[in-house]
Amino acid sequence: MSVLVYIDSKGGVAKNSLEAVSYGSQVGGGSAVVVTSGDASNDDLAALGKYGASKVIAHNGDLDGQQTTKLVAEVAQAEGAKVIIFSQDLTGKAVAPRVAVRLNAGFVSGAIELPTSDFKVKVNAFSGKAQSLVKINSDVKVISVLPNSLGVTEGSGSAEVTSFSGDLGSAKVTITEQAEVSGDRAPLPEAELVVSAGRGLKGPENWGIVEDLADALEATTACSRPVADSGWRPHHEHVGQTGVAIRPNLYIAAGISGAIQHLAGVNGGKVIVVINTDPEAPFFKAADYGVVGDAFEVLPRLTEAVKKFKSA
Amino acid sequence: MKILVCISKAPDTTAKINFTDGNTKFDEAGVQYIVNPYDEWYALVRGIELKEANGGTVTTVTVGTAADDPIIRKALAIGADNAVRIDSEAKDAFFTAKQIAEYAKSEGFDLILTGKETINYNGSQVGAMIAELLDLPYVSLATDLQIAGSTATIKREAKGGKETVQVSTPLVLSASKGLAEQRIPNMRGIMAARTKPLNVVSPADVTPLTETVEYSLPPEKGGVKLIDPENMDELVSLLHNEAKVI
Numbered sequence: 212m213s214v215l216v217y218i219d220s221k222g223g224v225a226k227n228s229l230e231a232v233s234y235g236s237q238v239g240g241g242s243a244v245v246v247t248s249g250d251a252s253n254d255d256l257a258a259l260g261k262y263g264a265s266k267v268i269a270h271n272g273d274l275d276g277q278q279t280t281k282l283v284a285e286v287a288q289a290e291g292a293k294v295i296i297f298s299q300d301l302t303g304k305a306v307a308p309r310v311a312v313r314l315n316a317g318f319v320s321g322a323i324e325l326p327t328s329d330f331k332v333k334v335n336a337f338s339g340k341a342q343s344l345v346k347i348n349s350d351v352k353v354i355s356v357l358p359n360s361l362g363v364t365e366g367s368g369s370a371e372v373t374s375f376s377g378d379l380g381s382a383k384v385t386i387t388e389q390a391e392v393s394g395d396r397a398p399l400p401e402a403e404l405v406v407s408a409g410r411g412l413k414g415p416e417n418w419g420i421v422e423d424l425a426d427a428l429e430a431t432t433a434c435s436r437p438v439a440d441s442g443w444r445p446h447h448e449h450v451g452q453t454g455v456a457i458r459p460n461l462y463i464a465a466g467i468s469g470a471i472q473h474l475a476g477v478n479g480g481k482v483i484v485v486i487n488t489d490p491e492a493p494f495f496k497a498a499d500y501g502v503v504g505d506a507f508e509v510l511p512r513l514t515e516a517v518k519k520f521k522s523a
Numbered sequence: 524m525k526i527l528v529c530i531s532k533a534p535d536t537t538a539k540i541n542f543t544d545g546n547t548k549f550d551e552a553g554v555q556y557i558v559n560p561y562d563e564w565y566a567l568v569r570g571i572e573l574k575e576a577n578g579g580t581v582t583t584v585t586v587g588t589a590a591d592d593p594i595i596r597k598a599l600a601i602g603a604d605n606a607v608r609i610d611s612e613a614k615d616a617f618f619t620a621k622q623i624a625e626y627a628k629s630e631g632f633d634l635i636l637t638g639k640e641t642i643n644y645n646g647s648q649v650g651a652m653i654a655e656l657l658d659l660p661y662v663s664l665a666t667d668l669q670i671a672g673s674t675a676t677i678k679r680e681a682k683g684g685k686e687t688v689q690v691s692t693p694l695v696l697s698a699s700k701g702l703a704e705q706r707i708p709n710m711r712g713i714m715a716a717r718t719k720p721l722n723v724v725s726p727a728d729v730t731p732l733t734e735t736v737e738y739s740l741p742p743e744k745g746g747v748k749l750i751d752p753e754n755m756d757e758l759v760s761l762l763h764n765e766a767k768v769i
Contacts, residue, residue, distance in 0.1 A: 221682060276651070276661050299647075301682055305663040308651035312617065317732030320646045331736060338642045340540045344737040383660040384690045387676075391684035398683060404769070428769065446666075446701045447680070452536050452642055453560045454700060461768040472536045475642075478741065482766045484758070485747070495747050500761060504752025516755040520763065 214239030215292035216264070217283045217310075219302040220249030220256065221273070227298045227358035227401055229262050234356045235296035236263020237325055237364070243296070245370065246286040248274045253372050260368035270375040275384040280309040285377055287314060292351070299355040300401075307355045317347035321357040338452045338475035358401050359458045360479070396431045399450065404430035405459040405480075407450060408438070409473075411466020411487065411506055415443035420510040421465065427517040433457070435467045451476035463513075465506040469494020486510070524579030524670070526570040527632040528603065529623060529649065531613070532587060532594045533559040533642045542738040549643075549738065558594045561638025563601070564705040565698035569668055570636050571602040572703060577670065579633075580604045586613040586622045592721065599716035600708035606719070611726035616644070618731040620652030625727040628657060634675075635695040639664050647697070654695035662688060666701035 216235035218228035235243035242265040247256065249271075256267045268286055283306065287295050295310060297303035299321045311318035323342070324333040330352055336343040347354075399405065406425040412418065418432075425432045432448060439449035450457055452472040458479035465486040467473060474497050477483065485498035486509050495501045502509050534540075534554045541550040558567075570581045583598045583606045585591050595606045609626060613619045627635060635657075637650035647663075654661035666685070667678035673692050678685055680699065708716075750758045762769045 219682065225682075276654075276663075280655065301664065301680060304647045305651055305661060308616070308620075308648040309655035309661070311648075311732075312620070312652050312655040315732075318616070318648060319733060320648055334645075335741075336644060336738065337534070337540045338645060339741070341542075342739050342741055343735045344739075345733050346736050347733050349732045384662060384688050386686050386688050388687035389681065389684065390686070449700065453564075456645070461762065461766070475536075482762070482768045483744075484762070497744060498747045499744065499766065500758060501747040501749045502752050502755075502758065503749065509752050509755065512752075513755040513758065516759040517769075519756070520759045520769075 212239055213292045214243040214294045215287050215290055216243050216245045216296040218247045220247045220251035224251050224255050227300050229363045230361055231296055231298040231356050232259050232262040232264055233363045238294055244290050246283055248279055256372045257369045260370035261365050264370040266371045268373055268375050275382040276305045278379040279306045281379050283310045284313045295353045297355040299357050303355045307353055311353040314351045316351040316353045317349040318353040319345045320355045322354050323357050323360040339478045340475055399431055399433055399455045399457055402431035403460045404428050405433050406430045406463045407433035408465045409435035409467030410437050424510055424514045427514045435473055465510055468492045524577050525632045526581045527627055527635045528567045528570045528583045529637040530562050530583045530585045530598050531559045531641050532556045532591050546738050558597055559638050559641045561698055565702040566636035566638050567598055568703035568706050584623055586619045596716045599719045600712040601706050606721045608723050609726050610723050615731040615733045616646050616648035618729050620649045621729045622726055624653050624656035633692045637697050639697045639699045650695050650697040659693055659695050660690050661695045663697045664699040665696050666699050
């Protein structure tokens with residue numbers, strides 16, 4: 212089956228893009244064509260061969276959503292692609308639905324497993340409180356892959372890289388300013404390690420012990436909704452049903468009781484550690500490891516233990 | 524300025540999630556429906572704020588049955604001027620987007636707002652599909668929206684940070700947390716909502732492209748392992764050797 216994978220390579224090839232290429236090549240029976248826009252080097256793009264890319268068609272430079280849609284749709288038609296794969300990242304969310312409409316294709320977003328042979332795709336539903344199996348009934352199919360839910364299969368090989376030469380028109384959405392908010396830490400939706408805290412921390416002035424643990428682990432910081440709503444932490448750190456939903460490998464929650472709305476945002480996480488003074492806190496039921504204790508004592512102790520482990 | 528806000532219903536955030544009919548349908552027994560929070564708190568309220576500042580109208584559109592009328596009245600109580608309900612179950616994202624696009628194409632809206640996703644399907648699809656069907660620009664996950672004349676200046680989440688973009692109206696925008704502050708309807712709004720127009724229109728003939736064939740609950744956790752708060756070395760060791768996450 213002919214499979215096309217789109218990846219956003221602005222600022223380089225991210226891990227969630229490798230996951231999408233890996234997924235696409237497995238759907239394609241071992242290989243897939245990759246189309247990309249961004250500024251990754253030709254060497255980085257050729258290295259996608261290790262993940263199953265047979266060739267890479269690259270557009271160098273920024274595109275808006277409509278231009279990216281045109282790029283992917285034109286390459287899909289030229290390649291006779293029957294399945295188009297995206298990562299469910301920011302670009303995927305904006306572009307994959309458009310591509311699906313343009314190609315009369317059914318679209319399933321946020322796949323957490325490979326499709327069955329009759330194209331039933333498993334996704335999270337009800338903000339992670341359930342899963343659903345969605346069947347695509349159209350001839351051409353579009354699937355986006357939830358970041359950090361499926362592994363990457365790495366082999367050997369090198370993909371041939373060619374430049375896209377068609378006309379994509381001019382951008383209607385122009386970027387006037389860019390700012391990095393998370394510094395050297397991974398943004399929450401893609402973060403593998405997350406340290407989060409809630410009202411139990413008593414005030415924004417106490418976040419130092421959360422930051423210290425995050426620094427020691429090289430993790431991203433997060434918080435519960437009351438903390439963001441009180442202005443103790445920025446809104447983009449709010450994890451939960453009405454904030455960001457995340458799927459880290461490790462989620463450490465201190466001073467968060469674990470309301471159902473918070474659990475909805477984190478129960479896709481692989482390993483959950485809960486630190487709380489109240490042994491009856493509902494979060495312990497969703498946790499893999501629990502520490503019944505005061506975050507003000509436990510967090511610094513855990514930070515020291517992590518540092519000791521890292522330097523050993 | 525003519526503003527359209529897409530409103531979807533969703534189960535209350537505290538609702539217990541269960542399924543019936545051999546796990547093919549969501550069990551609605553005892554479930555309270557609300558306006559999808561991203562549609563209400565951010566998309567609708569920002570639309571109303573822009574109308575208050577610049578004049579114009581805010582219309583809501585919902586693909587749904589008469590069972591959705593209470594949540595539509597809630598949107599009117601918060602401050603929308605009128606509502607349209609396209610009289611059909613919302614079958615899949617493409618079906619929903621196509622119905623809304625068919626309604627909107629001859630109405631000349633300057634701005635079409637959606638929430639970034641619903642909290643039941645989390646698909647994040649309908650807004651971008653409407654934009655494609657109407658050949659309009661789409662800006663997703665907006666946290667700030669300012670309009671001056673026909674130019675929209677929008678802050679949004681971007682790879683590794685945030686960015687500011689400019690685009691001319693008309694456009695479609697999906698709302699993320701921060702775009703507006705939640706509003707609670709007051710008694711005057713609730714009374715006024717009863718008499719505001721809620722127009723029911725017939726659906727267009729659209730074939731959905733996907734179907735949900737089965738629901739399941741996520742695998743249960745095996746139970747929590749409690750660690751002595753004095754012994755964080757043990758926790759680190761378990762995270763490394765047993766869980767293999769550090």
